[in-house]
Amino acid sequence: MTDTTASNADDPMADQGTLKQRLAKAERRNKLRAYGLVLPLFIFSAIFFFFPIGLMMFNSIDNPLVANAVPKTVEALKTQWDSRKDTLPPEEVYATFGKEFHDLDRLTQSRMARRMNFENAGLLTLVRRTGSRLNALGKETEGGLDAITDWKTTLIEVDGRWGDAEVWATMRNIGDPITGNYYLNALDLRRDKHGEITTVDENRSIYIDVAVRTFWISGLVTFFCILLGYPVSFLLANLPMRYSNLLMILVLLPFWTSLLVRTTAWIVVLQDQGVLNDVLIFLHLIPDRVQLIYNRFGVIVSMTHILLPFMILPIYSVMKNINPSHVRAARSLGATQWTAFWRVYFPQSVPGIGAGGLLVFILALGYYITPALVGGPTDQMTSYFIADHTERSLNWGLASALGGILLASVLAIYLLYNRFVGIDNMKLG
């Protein structure tokens, strides 16, 4: 301690390096402090955002069940059977499966049945029945299951569907611990018995339709938000403070109201015996009550209303920064009011429209509650099916794959936007 003090006294520069180094050191300290401030947020995001999303993405390809339950059978199916020849697997495969499957506990058998059923609805019972029949056979047959010599006949006797190559192909197709099958299903595709990718039965294909519908609804909502939001923002930005503040409160009040309350309010307004129908009937504008809810109309109206503030606020903040003297200059140079607006004012407000549009479109893509409450069965968007597979059919892999696709499309939109408009041009305030 004393040493350093002494040497410092002699030559203050000695062990503190050059000015550049000292500056760098001070800089580093500042940087560390800055990092320290964002660290809590970073940890929070890592634990509660990135980790669950990563887990979800992993869920969509994670497929350990069949691979762990009957590894030898899966191996045998891959090496000893050529499904292209349109024959059934050889006796060894049947024997391996019979013994391996019988040794599983009932719970694993049941889970395997459910997993097979996701791939090919109807296999649930086949696999379950086989479990209990094999158990009974093991007790009835003298010498237990080891005494069975002809497994092929035995299994086909237990259930005729073991004589269907398709069933074995399904087991092989989902036998890998990591699978892309959930993504195939999420795109209305599946693997056939030769392992080739084909489209699913028309009765069951929905996800492409639903994805198109999700984009279409989001696009329409964005369009209507721009249509309604732009004039409002213009008023907000150009009225005298006194009026614009009042107007601003009218925009913000619904924004601060709970999503659920606003959606329910629309149900009150739009239902058959609701306010709007009552008014229209009272004014003799319509002869009979019209269906305004539980259809596409209801979804578009309520989603547009709910997302409108996300359009108005960015456009407003951009407009607020447009220098009014530009328009005045244009007018003084002889431009008509319309030309001055269209050629001078509007181009400057486009970054606001871009920001609002992107915000509204992306938020709309993931909407769930509003379409679920005011839409009919044909108005449900991707999120509805994610919830359905999480809560009802318990096909968490497919739910994750649908979520993964939704996430990827949001990122794709962002990248496209960045490529063609430039994210730097986006102004949120």
Next chain:
Amino acid sequence: MKTLTTTSIAAAAIAAIGMAAPAQADITVVSWGGAYTKSQVEAYHKPFTKTTGIKILSEDYNGGIAKIKAQVETKNVTWDVVDMEPQDVQRACEEGLLEKIDASVLPAAPDGTAATKDFVDGALHECAVATIVWSTIYAYDKTKFKGNEPKTVADFFNVKKFPGKRGMRKTPEVNLEWALIADGVPGADVYKVLATKEGQDRAFKKLDTIKGDVVWWEAGAQPPQLLADGQVAMTTAYNGRIFNAIASEKKPFEIVWDHQIWSIDMWGIVKGSKNMKEAMEFVKFSTGTKALADQASWISYGPARKSSFPMVGKFHDGSVDMKPHMPTAPDNFKNSIKIGTAFWSTYKDELSERFTSWLAK
């Protein structure tokens, strides 16, 4: 000293949270809400708490095993006893989501008949005990069909002769059976036909004919509300809900019993329940002869115990004799169909998937 302070602060905080919660319950009993849950609260929960001091928190759900599965698999079991449909009991039991219930510990009938002999057929399962016999019927608003009342399941599917929106439960069960019956399949053959691809196509084709007129419901409390609001002219519903709307709220509804599809509801105990002992006490109490008979005075569902039948009397306000309103009353039961428990535990996934796709198109 410091630890002491920390502990007492923690204790105070926990106490505060405890007080903020609506009621500190000992067990959570989950059922289907509305008039049905009310009947259980009056006939089971209140007398049970009075006798044993065990408090009950009542929660609502709309059936299915997904929530139970999620709780068991994440080892965060918050439900103790759940009111379930038999096909769900079957599936949940096979997947190890329910505790085993030994029927021999259930209370005997007042005349000493053992519980195992006293329950109706199918009411005892290795994982569950039945409480009621209920039925899906359809009901209509009398004011909308004066002089032209619908009488059969086929009439429900006939929107030309009986115009107006239809309410239907958003599941394949019952809807597919009735679609076939409306299409001319005899009640006895319904499940045989529905097990074939052609039969399924036929049922969906019949449903197509009214698809545009259907308002779908999920919770049992919705159909009487849809009828009352005039959102639908007729709707499928659980018979007890419609009965209660007529009996307590004097609604102008009429039940059509043609080809009613009856089933039972059962108590299952969620695997890994933290209050296993209390939950079992509750199941024993609520499946006793008296509790089951009492419930029938709050809603028109038949008790699952034979010894409860003769004790069924009037509606709780003394206005109506309950017997003719039970699904099992001879007039109502004539061409009834028992829900295909085995059929649905086999085909549920397959047909649900198709039903969801069909709905979304």
